[in-house]
Amino acid sequence: MKRAVLRTKLCDMLGIEYPIISAGMGPTLIGEPNGAPVELVVAVSEAGGLGVLGGAGFSIDELQQAIREIKAQTGKPFGVDLLLPKNLMTFEGFNEPIPLMTLIEQLPQPYLDWFHKVKAEMNLPDIDLMVKPNTTVMLPNEAIRICIEERVPLFCAGLGNPGFMVKEAHAQGMKVLGISGNTKNAQRMAESGVDLLVAQGYEAGGHTGRIGTMALLPQVIDSVAPIPVLAAGGIGDGRGLAAALAMGCVGVWVGTRFLATVEGGAMDLCKKRILESTDEDTRVSKLYTGKTSRANYTRFHDLWDASGLEALPFPIQVLLCSVMLGSFVKGNKPDYISGFAGQISGLIHTVISAHQVVEEMVTEAVEILTEKLPQTVTVKK
Ligand SMILES: Cc1cc2nc3c(=O)[nH]c(=O)nc-3n(C[C@H](O)[C@H](O)[C@H](O)COP(=O)(O)O)c2cc1C
Numbered sequence: 272m273k274r275a276v277l278r279t280k281l282c283d284m285l286g287i288e289y290p291i292i293s294a295g296m297g298p299t300l301i302g303e304p305n306g307a308p309v310e311l312v313v314a315v316s317e318a319g320g321l322g323v324l325g326g327a328g329f330s331i332d333e334l335q336q337a338i339r340e341i342k343a344q345t346g347k348p349f350g351v352d353l354l355l356p357k358n359l360m361t362f363e364g365f366n367e368p369i370p371l372m373t374l375i376e377q378l379p380q381p382y383l384d385w386f387h388k389v390k391a392e393m394n395l396p397d398i399d400l401m402v403k404p405n406t407t408v409m410l411p412n413e414a415i416r417i418c419i420e421e422r423v424p425l426f427c428a429g430l431g432n433p434g435f436m437v438k439e440a441h442a443q444g445m446k447v448l449g450i451s452g453n454t455k456n457a458q459r460m461a462e463s464g465v466d467l468l469v470a471q472g473y474e475a476g477g478h479t480g481r482i483g484t485m486a487l488l489p490q491v492i493d494s495v496a497p498i499p500v501l502a503a504g505g506i507g508d509g510r511g512l513a514a515a516l517a518m519g520c521v522g523v524w525v526g527t528r529f530l531a532t533v534e535g536g537a538m539d540l541c542k543k544r545i546l547e548s549t550d551e552d553t554r555v556s557k558l559y560t561g562k563t564s565r566a567n568y569t570r571f572h573d574l575w576d577a578s579g580l581e582a583l584p585f586p587i588q589v590l591l592c593s594v595m596l597g598s599f600v601k602g603n604k605p606d607y608i609s610g611f612a613g614q615i616s617g618l619i620h621t622v623i624s625a626h627q628v629v630e631e632m633v634t635e636a637v638e639i640l641t642e643k644l645p646q647t648v649t650v651k652k
Pocket residue numbers: 294295296297298299306325326327352353354428429430450471474475476477478503504505506524525526527528530610611612613614615
């Protein structure tokens with residue numbers, strides 16, 4: 272069968288067939304698998320979109336190895352997403368892997384007391400998760416150096432402004448993408464020279480801002496023109512893709528839909544939760560990382576709300592939350608286990624291959640743009 276054609280300027284910029292990028296998704300918490308592993312990146316790029324590795328949970332060595340694995344498995348363009356936080360997680364004398372249980376002993380007393388109380392009440396086991404000292408989140412400059420040395424075709428900054436590395440990346444023939452949840456930050460990144468911007472609406476899974484996708488897109492597009500903008504947050508099928516293109520976006524950046532694929536990196540339980548969710552089953556909370564993020568709702572949210580505690584600053588809250596989640600996993604408390612996911616979860620009913628997601632999105636968007644719209648909308652000038 273002839274392959275459908277759906278091209279935008281993004282396809283020319285990145286050398287890809289379809290204007291669909293799978294979002295860089297790290298692990299929700301320490302010890303969880305990366306949401307966007309090598310397998311997902313390769314599958315999306317091979318399907319004609321562009322796969323982005325969620326580089327947040329890796330050590331520096333693991334990042335380099337993952338990039339090389341991608342290159343070995345596909346000749347197509349791909350991306351790497353890193354978090355570039357302002358506050359780094361540093362601990363005195365932390366040079367070797369250290370048990371998470373030991374690290375959390377450094378948390379403020381009320382948080383430690385709460386953890387021990389819950390652990391005793393729920394009969395949770397000790398966990399043996401180790402925290403790596405050399406992750407890409409703790410050593411962002413090292414991680415960037417690897418991406419530049421490896422000439423990753425698309426560098427994506429999930430948090431923070433990547434402007435400071437644009438020149439060096441361009442010298443290696445790379446493109447740089449920034450992600451923003453509001454116009455102000457998008458403008459800042461545009462002024463610092465990024466090639467592409469993702470405008471990510473409130474609906475999105477993971478760290479999220481306060482503005483809905485529909486309101487955010489035209490405002491970001493106007494404020495950063497002529498820099499091309501991709502839409503993110505709540506896009507799960509060809510209708511979302513066609514709508515984003517109609518708004519003036521050059522493509523889409525899709526997380527939750529790709530998470531719930533065969534190749535998506537979420538735990539099986541988290542994939543199942545996405546399939547079972549309705550549109551109302553996610554919550555925005557600071558529980559996970561200390562920054563507002565959206566995840567599927569579980570009893571963990573109720574437990575946290577009842578604690579009366581304020582979230583610790585990012586990334587310290589990650590430690591507390593990781594030790595809780597790790598304990599729920601080991602203690603077999605599925606009602607308390609969830610991961611980042613967006614409001615579009617309610618639209619997702621089956622785990623399919625990433626290839627099928629790309630094909631279906633393209634087919635549906637092409638049908639809307641060529642047939643459905645002309646049939647259903649009468650226009651005259
Ligand atoms: C499990 C998960 C992990 C995520 N991790 C990251 C990350 O490490 N870096 C990042 O830039 N965005 C991350 N995000 C946000 C996505 O990049 C993307 O903006 C979002 O998923 C888009 O909304 P959608 O989920 O409605 O498609 C994550 C999202 C999910 C669902």
